[in-house]
Each structure stands twice: as structure tokens, then as C-alpha cells.
Amino acid sequence: MRNISTFSKGGVHPADRKELTCTKEIVRLPTPKHIIIPFSQHLGVPANPIVKKGDIVAAGDKIGEAAGFISADIHTPAAGTVSEIKEIFLPNGMYTKAAVIAVDETGSLELTEKRDWKTMDPHQIVAEVKDLGIVGMGGATFPANVKFSVPKGKKAEYVVINGVECEPYLTSDHRIMLEKGLEVLEGALIIAKMVGAPKVYIGIENNKKDAMEHLESLITAHHLPIEIQPLRLKYPQGDEKQLLKAVIGKEVPSGALPIDIGAVVSNVGTAQALYQAIVYRKPLIERVVTVTGDAIRDPGNFLVTIGTPIQDLIDACGGFREQPEKMVAGGPMMGFAFYDLQTPVMKGTSGVLALTSKESRKEVTTACISCGRCVAACPMGLQPTRLYKNISVGNYTESLGLGLLDCKECGCCAYVCPAKLPLVQGMRLGKNMSRKMKK
Amino acid sequence: MILNILYAFLTVSILGGALGIGLAYASKKLAVKKDERVEAVEEALPGANCGACGYAGCAAYAEAIVNEEADMTLCAPGGPDTAAKVAAIMGVEAQGGNAKKMVARVHCYGNEETTTKAFAYEGLQDCNAAYAMFKGDNGCKYGCLALGSCIAVCPVNAITKREDGRIYVDKDVCISCRKCVTVCPTGVMKMIPYDAEYYIACNSKDKGGAVKKVCSVGCIGCKICEKKFPDAGFTVKDFLSEIDYTIAAQGQDGAAAACPVDCIRVTD
Numbered sequence: 001m002r003n004i005s006t007f008s009k010g011g012v013h014p015a016d017r018k019e020l021t022c023t024k025e026i027v028r029l030p031t032p033k034h035i036i037i038p039f040s041q042h043l044g045v046p047a048n049p050i051v052k053k054g055d056i057v058a059a060g061d062k063i064g065e066a067a068g069f070i071s072a073d074i075h076t077p078a079a080g081t082v083s084e085i086k087e088i089f090l091p092n093g094m095y096t097k098a099a100v101i102a103v104d105e106t107g108s109l110e111l112t113e114k115r116d117w118k119t120m121d122p123h124q125i126v127a128e129v130k131d132l133g134i135v136g137m138g139g140a141t142f143p144a145n146v147k148f149s150v151p152k153g154k155k156a157e158y159v160v161i162n163g164v165e166c167e168p169y170l171t172s173d174h175r176i177m178l179e180k181g182l183e184v185l186e187g188a189l190i191i192a193k194m195v196g197a198p199k200v201y202i203g204i205e206n207n208k209k210d211a212m213e214h215l216e217s218l219i220t221a222h223h224l225p226i227e228i229q230p231l232r233l234k235y236p237q238g239d240e241k242q243l244l245k246a247v248i249g250k251e252v253p254s255g256a257l258p259i260d261i262g263a264v265v266s267n268v269g270t271a272q273a274l275y276q277a278i279v280y281r282k283p284l285i286e287r288v289v290t291v292t293g294d295a296i297r298d299p300g301n302f303l304v305t306i307g308t309p310i311q312d313l314i315d316a317c318g319g320f321r322e323q324p325e326k327m328v329a330g331g332p333m334m335g336f337a338f339y340d341l342q343t344p345v346m347k348g349t350s351g352v353l354a355l356t357s358k359e360s361r362k363e364v365t366t367a368c369i370s371c372g373r374c375v376a377a378c379p380m381g382l383q384p385t386r387l388y389k390n391i392s393v394g395n396y397t398e399s400l401g402l403g404l405l406d407c408k409e410c411g412c413c414a415y416v417c418p419a420k421l422p423l424v425q426g427m428r429l430g431k432n433m434s435r436k437m438k439k
Numbered sequence: 440m441i442l443n444i445l446y447a448f449l450t451v452s453i454l455g456g457a458l459g460i461g462l463a464y465a466s467k468k469l470a471v472k473k474d475e476r477v478e479a480v481e482e483a484l485p486g487a488n489c490g491a492c493g494y495a496g497c498a499a500y501a502e503a504i505v506n507e508e509a510d511m512t513l514c515a516p517g518g519p520d521t522a523a524k525v526a527a528i529m530g531v532e533a534q535g536g537n538a539k540k541m542v543a544r545v546h547c548y549g550n551e552e553t554t555t556k557a558f559a560y561e562g563l564q565d566c567n568a569a570y571a572m573f574k575g576d577n578g579c580k581y582g583c584l585a586l587g588s589c590i591a592v593c594p595v596n597a598i599t600k601r602e603d604g605r606i607y608v609d610k611d612v613c614i615s616c617r618k619c620v621t622v623c624p625t626g627v628m629k630m631i632p633y634d635a636e637y638y639i640a641c642n643s644k645d646k647g648g649a650v651k652k653v654c655s656v657g658c659i660g661c662k663i664c665e666k667k668f669p670d671a672g673f674t675v676k677d678f679l680s681e682i683d684y685t686i687a688a689q690g691q692d693g694a695a696a697a698c699p700v701d702c703i704r705v706t707d
Contacts, residue, residue, distance in 0.1 A: 093572040339558035339573065362561065392565075394592070422562045429568040 001216060004206065006232035007245040010379035012412045014168050014235055014333065016207060020292045021171045024300040026179055029316055031078045033103055035307030036344040037063065038088065040096040042135040043142045044070030049097060055082045059109040060283050063099055066130070072143040073133040077285035077305045078103045090346065091329030091338040098344070101307070111280040117186075122194050125278055129194075132283040133347075134274055138162060138173075138238065138267035139330055141348035144274065147266070148194045150259060156195035157262035160247050161188045161271055163204040163211065164231060164238035167331025170351040172288040173268045175301045177204070177211040180272050181218050185226055187271030190278055195264045200226045202268070203247045206233050235333060236410040240265040242379055254406050269350070284347055291317050295324035295354035304345050310352055311341040324354035325362075333411040363420035374413035374423060380406045384413035384423050391430035396437060399430045407431075476528055477505045483524040484514055489594040491515040491616035504529065515541070516614030539684075540633040542610040543598075543619050547583040547627045548640035548704060550604035554579055554654045565591075570624035578653030581643040583627045589619035610706070631706070632684050637691050640704040644677040658702045664694040673703075 040046035047064030051057060057076045064074030080103040088098045117125065130145035150156050161184070165173040177184055184202075192200050204212050212228055219226050229247045231237055241252045243265060250261045258265050266274075269288065276282045285306055292299035297318035304313060310329070314320065328335040329349055345352075374384035382403050390399040407427045414423040481501035488496035492513035494503055503509035504525060511529065512522045518540055526532060555578035560569055566588035574580040585606055590598045597612035598619060608619070610633055619628045627642040639658060643650050647659030660678030664671065672688035673680050680703070682688070695703040 089573050093574075095574065337558075337572075392563075422568075425563045425568050428571060429563060429565060432571055433567060 001212070002201075002227055002229050004230045004232055005246050005249075006234050007237060007242040007379065009245075009381055010377050010412060011234040011236065011242070012377055012415050013233065014415060016168045016233075017292075018169065018171050018174070018207065020169065020299045021290050021301055022174055022208075024171075024175070026175050026288055026301045026303050027316070028303045029305070029308065029312065031103055031305040032308055032312050034083070034309075035076075035078060035080075035101050035103060035305060036088065036098050036309065036342070037074060037076060037101065037307040038090055038096050038098040038344065038346060039064045039074055040090065040094065041074065041141060041306070041347040042072040043140055044068060044072070046096055047071060047074045049085060049099065051082050051085075051099060053082055053085055056080075057082060057101065060285065062133075062283075066143070070143055070146055072135050072141075072145075073131065073283075075133050075283035075285055076101055077109070077307060079108075080104050089338075089340065089343065091343050091349065092336040093338075109282065109285070111282055115279055115281070117190050117193070117278045120278070122196065125190065125194050128278060128281070129274065132277040132281070134270065134277055134284050135347050136267055137269035137273060137287060137347060137350070139167075139334065139348050139350055141346075144266075144270060147264065148191060150195050150264075154259050155262060156197040156259060156264050157199060158248055158264070159188060159192045159195065159197045159200045160240075160243060160263055160265045161191075161200070161202040161268055162238055162240070162243055162265055163202050163208070163215075163268045164243060165208070166205060166233075166235045166238040167333055167335075167351070168235075169292050169353055170290045170331050171292075172290045172301055172350050174208050174211055175290075176268055176272050176288055177208070178214055181211075181215050182222070183272045183275040184268045185215065185218060185222075185224055185271075186279075187273075187275035188226060188266075189224065190274055191264065191266055191271065197262075197264060201229050201247050202226060203229045203231050203237075203243050205231045205237060236379055236408075236412065239379070239408060239410060241408075254403065287345070287347060287349070289313060289345055289349055290351040291354075292351065293324065293328075293354040294356045294359055295320050295322050297321045306347060307344045309342045309344055313345070313352055314341065314354070320354060322356060325357040326353075326355045326360040328353040328355060333415070334409060365421055366419045368419050368421060371418060373416045373418065377412040377416045379410065379412060380408065382407055384427070387430065388421060388423050388426045391426045391433075394433075396430055396434040400434055404430050404434070474505050477501050479528045480504050480525055483517075483521060483528060485516045485521065485614070487516050487594055487614060487616070489516060489614060489616035489618065491614075491618070515616050518615075541615045541630040542613040542633050543589075543608045543615070543617070543628055544610070544631050544638055544706065545583050545589075545606045545608065545627055546629050546639055546642045547581075548605065548656045548702060549577070549579060549582045549654050550585070552603075553656045554582060555652075567622070567624045575625070579643055579645070579650070579657060581625055581627065581645070582641075582654065582657075584625065588622050588624075589628055592618045592622045594618065631682075635682070635684055635706055637682060637695055637703050638706050639680050639682060639702060641679060641700075641702045644679050646678050650678070656700055656702055659700055661699060663697050663699065664703060667697060668694040 045068035048067045051063045059079045063076050066073050080101045083102045084100040134144040135141040289304045290301050291313045387399045409424050411424050484497040492500045494500040504511050511525045514521050557578050560576035564586050566584045566586045569575045575584045597609045601607050641658035643657045650657040658679050662675045664673035665675050668690045671690040671694045672683040672686050
């Protein structure tokens with residue numbers, strides 16, 4: 001195990017509240033009668049539906065085809081009939097097409113015999129990753145095959161597996177490392193094989209010592225060429241740029257990708273899904289979701305079929321203890337508030353939070369007092385206050401010049417702002433409007 | 440002593456003289472020919488710098504007209520009068536001079552009393568920011584969000600939010616620059632002729648039942664206006680009535696009275 005480290009610039013320390021679920025074992029939830037599969041579960045262009053109303057689908061069938069370079073295939077997790085193709089809202093507020101599938105028990109997903117990935121060709125693995133619809137499961141849902149195809153002229157030296165889970169409340173990655181540790185480690189090695197990187201690190205924050213020890217013992221027992229990098233607690237360490245700074249000590253330049261400094265970053269959830277995809281030819285049809293928050297009666301971690309309405313997850317936790325003030329998909333820092341419990345679980349839904357009024361205090365926004373706390377907290381070295389002032393008067397071009405596109409909406413600025421300005425929402429508005437202006 | 444003063448005096452005079460000659464020469468040799476028409480056209484334009492023509496401001500538009508890059512009828516605030524003046528300066532005949540003056544209007548009569556809320560929105564008081572989250576907090580996803588992004592962009596302060604929560608455009612102040620139409624995320628702000636008597640106070644393309652669920656003053660696409668008053672210029676498309684302002688309509692009063700949800704409203 002290496003010496004403990006962290007990234008240098010900015011960052012905050014929110015209360016992590018992981019004690020609610022970090023000891024709860026992952027429970028498999030049965031697939032409900034109706035599942036809703038959105039065609040946009042990834043970053044980039046939504047997939048094109050290739051089924052229509054009335055079609056009969058088998059478990060694992062492809063129902064949506066990638067519609068561009070940055071796009072991903074969509075599979076149905078269960079057999080049944082497509083009862084409707086309709087437009088729905090996703091937790092992030094997007095409006096997109098989705099297939100509603102009436103599930104029947106005619107057959108479960110057929111997996112192949114356990115295959116030996118070590119004998120497979122790297123190009124073949126990348127092709128299968130695309131074919132099986134694997135995307136990054138940390139939340140950004142970047143299509144994995146794009147990330148793992150190293151562009152010509154570039155060379156991958158490091159694979160950094162992200163076991164940081166710096167978002168408060170969430171424990172899905174923590175539980176995956178504890179319960180599926182070997183699959184995560186083998187998944188990491190599959191990634192290393194795909195990109196041809198000699199070094200593999202797993203970055204884990206200090207509040208998950210049990211996971212660190214567990215993985216360390218697995219690494220020693222199986223003689224795996226993987227090193228564990230313990231990290232000091234600091235948000236947003238799980239962002240790839242901060243993680244790389246903390247683990248390999250290099251900074252990703254503005255506008256560049258990790259591969260430009262010879263690194264490939266992947267979440268532990270992705271590594272585990274990738275292991276199952278390559279070894280058993282299993283498409284990405286389920287994921288681990290943490291359901292937590294003080295409004296939940298019995299919080300826990302669940303292995304959920306993608307497309308399951310969030311209502312079913314709440315029911316599995318015994319319902320609400322009290323009426324939640326706010327529902328959030330994802331973590332409290334970067335997640336999205338949503339209002340409809342019929343919203344389905346997607347490839348990127350790492351958690352569902354039901355927050356009480358005490359947990360999500362309603363704050364009154366006052367004027368900016370130019371204290372500069374947001375500037376100190378910004379891990380990207382931006383000046384959120386200046387960006388926000390420009391955006392709120394419609395100076396989008398000016399804000400682009402101030403590095404708006406480097407903002408990744410981690411929420412550190414809004415977290416520390418004493419005036420409670422909706423800074424992140426402002427950044428998002430600025431990005432949307434400047435995109436609109438370009439058109 | 441005297442000599443020192445003399446030296447200084449001479450040095451400065453020679454230097455001044457030489458620079459003066461240099462400047463005089465440069466002003467003749469390097470003179471930029473300025474078309475007087477640019478100034479004249481700029482003078483004729485309203486000077487609101489609203490940007491409706493698509494140029495950075497009146498000066499930029501004037502230059503584009505003189506360079507014959509732009510059509511001279513693009514100035515919406517100026518209307519036909521300005522177009523005629525500009526044409527006179529440019530020495531051509533005015534074209535498109537009889538276009539009707541258009542004004543902006545919110546095609547929605549919903550407010551907190553009539554329309555349901557899907558969720559409690561807290562955050563940036565900006566329509567586009569709210570629209571990025573589930574198309575806004577209204578139950579109806581086509582209606583006015585009333586957070587006032589149009590008020591912020593209006594160059595002449597023609598738009599106000601009334602006490603009942605509705606956004607109102609003063610048609611006598613509006614200079615038809617369309618900035619509010621561009622900024623509005625739902626598309627509920629539309630242009631209608633200045634002298635229009637009625638407008639459709641709804642923008643919802645949902646089916647009648649869906650509209651009823653979320654709004655008591657939304658167009659349900661019943662087609663009474665279209666079928667019972669065929670000469671009044673109403674057509675229902677996508678469950679939403681539209682007025683054809685290009686025809687001389689008759690019987691609009693009757694249609695307005697017959698509308699079961701009162702969404703054919705008098706312009707005020």
C-alpha cells in the first residue's frame with residue numbers, strides 16, 4: 001500500500017453520512033412487472049430505438065442502438081412485450097424517449113460459460129464493451145468503449161480505478177469493493193489489457209479502511225499487479241482530474257482528457273460490470289443503488305434491474321419514515337432533485353436520497369459579498385463568483401473566457417457560499433445558453 | 440542663462456514644427472474615406488441598439504446597409520417609416536413598407552390559481568434555468584414560467600409582471616425587437632400584429648384531457664371556434680387553436696364568447 005495522498009487545490013469536507021448504509025449488504029431486488037428503459041442513459045447522443053410497440057423482446061436483447069460516436073447501446077434487462085414507447089423525464093430533468101416493457105417470466109438472461117479474458121484480443125474486448133452497452137457508472141455515464149480505445153499517437157501508462165466515492169451518503173461502490181472485490185480487481189486488469197497500461201492503481205478514501213484491507217488481502221492472495229492508493233478525505237476527490245492529481249501527481253490540462261497525460265480512469269462499479277460483461281457476456285442491465293436519507297425507514301444497498309421505478313426501491317426500504325422534503329437521484333453534491341417516483345433507475349443512478357427538511361435546509365439567497373470562499377473552494381481554480389455575475393446578466397461569452405467550460409459542477413462553491421447563491425445552477429445555465437447561442 | 444532658454448525654445452519649436460508637418464501630411468495621405476451616408480443612416484435609425492436586425496447595434500447596421508450587405512427593412516422598432524427614410528438616403532425606393540407592426544405577447548393566461556405546480560422550484564430566478572429542470576415547475580410544460588427572463592432582456596422596459604403573476608407586454612411601448620421571443624424557453628412569447636383584436640391565451644399542444652388536468656384556462660382543442668365560426672380565422676392544430684391574422688376575420692367576438700375555457704382573449 002502506498003503513502004496516503006490527496007489533491008492540492010480547493011475542495012470541501014461535507015459530513016459524509018455514510019454510516020446509514022455502509023454496513024448494509026447488497027440485496028437483490030426482483031424485477032418488477034413493468035420496467036421503463038430510457039434511450040438516453042449515457043453522456044452523448046441518445047440511442048435510436050430499434051423496437052416498437054408490441055414487439056416481443058428476450059432478456060438481454062438490444063433495444064436501442066448507439067446513434068453516434070459518443071453514444072451507447074441499450075439492452076432490455078428482462079423478457080417481455082414492449083407496451084409503449086413514450087417520452088419521459090429523467091432524474092436530471094432531461095426529456096427523452098423510453099420503452100415501457102411489460103415483463104413476463106418466459107426466460108431469464110442466458111449467460112455464456114465463464115470465459116478466460118486473458119486469452120482474448122484487446123480489440124475484441126473493446127468491441128464487446130461497446131456491444132454490451134457499458135458506460136461509466138460513477139455518474140457521468142461516459143460510454144466505456146470510447147474511453148478505453150486509446151487514440152492514435154497516445155499511450156496509456158496508468159489505469160486508475162476510482163474507489164473514492166467522495167459523494168456523501170453513497171455506499172454502493174464501497175459495498176461493491178467489499179462484496180465483489182475480486183471482480184473489481186479482475187475488471188481493472190481487463191481495462192489495463194484493453195488500453196495496454198502497465199500500472200494499475202486503485203484510489204480509495206480513508207473512510208473505507210475495510211475495503212482497502214479487503215482488496216489488499218485479495219491482491220496478495222492472488223498475486224495481482226495492482227497497487228492501492230489510500231486517499232485523505234476530501235470532496236471532490238472522485239472526479240477524475242482530482243483523482244489523477246492525488247494518485248499519479250499529474251494534472252490534466254484544461255480542455256484535455258486523462259489519456260493526454262497517459263491515464264485512464266474508471267469507477268469500481270464500471271470495473272465490476274465490465275468483468276461480468278467480458279467473462280459472462282452480460283450486457284449492462286443492473287446496478288447497485290444506495291437508497292438512503294433520513295426520510296427512508298430502512299436505508300440499504302440494492303442490486304436493481306435498470307428500468308425499475310424508484311418507487312419500488314422506496315417500498316423495498318419499508319417506505320418513508322416521514323414525508324421527504326426533497327428527492328435526489330445521485331449524491332447530494334452532484335445529484336439531481338426529481339419529483340416523480342415513477343422515474344426509473346438508470347445506468348448512472350448510484351443512489352436515491354430522500355432528504356428530510358432538516359437535511360435539505362431551505363436557504364434564503366442574499367447578495368454576493370465578494371468574500372472569495374468559492375474561489376478558495378473551487379478545485380479547478382476558477383472564480384465562481386465572477387462567472388456567476390457574468391452569467392446572471394447574460395454575459396455568456398465573457399464567462400466562457402473565464403473558463404466556464406472547465407467547471408464540472410461539483411458544487412464546492414455553492415456548498416461554501418455564505419450568501420447561498422445557486423452557483424452551480426448558474427454555471428449550468430451559462431453552459432446551456434452559450435451552447436444555444438452557438439446554434 | 441539667456442542662451443539656455445533660447446536653446447530650449449528653439450528645440451521645442453523645431454520639434455513641434457516637424458511633427459506638425461508630419462501630422463498634416465499623414466492626415467492627407469492616410470485619410471480614411473468615410474461614407475457620409477453611414478452617419479445619415481445611423482441618424483435615421485431609432486438608436487435603441489436592440490439588436491433585432493441581427494447586428495451589434497444601430498451603427499453596425501447602418502454600416503451594413505451602406506455596404507449593401509443588409510436589407511434596409513430589418514429595423515423592427517423603426518418600422519416602415521425608418522425604412523423609407525433609409526431608402527431615401529440610399530437613393531432607392533422603399534420596399535416592404537406596408538408590413539404590419541408586430542408586438543410581443545405572452546400566449547398563456549395561467550397563473551398560480553389556474554395552473555398546477557409539478558414541484559416546488561427553488562433556485563435561480565431565470566426561465567431558462569428553471570426550464571432545464573423538467574421543463575419548469577408548472578404542471579403544463581408549454582406555459583409561461585413567469586420568472587421574467589423576458590423582462591430582463593427587453594431594451595425598452597415594455598414587459599412587466601402583474602400582481603396576478605402574469606407577464607404583460609405593453610404593446611404601445613414594444614418595439615418589436617423579438618429579444619423576448621428569442622430568450623423564452625417555452626416559446627410562449629409570440630409576435631402578433633399591433634392591431635390584433637384577439638389572441639389565443641394558450642400554448643399547450645397537449646390533448647384536451649391532459650390540459651384539463653393541469654390548467655383551467657388552457658386550450659383543449661375542442662374546435663368550437665374553428666367549426667362554428669368558419670370566417671373568424673381560427674384553425675386548431677395539435678390541439679391548439681391559432682388565429683390567422685392575415686385575413687379579414689369576421690365573428691371573432693362570437694368565438695371568444697363560445698370558447699369553453701376562455702382562452703380566446705381580447706388584447707389589452
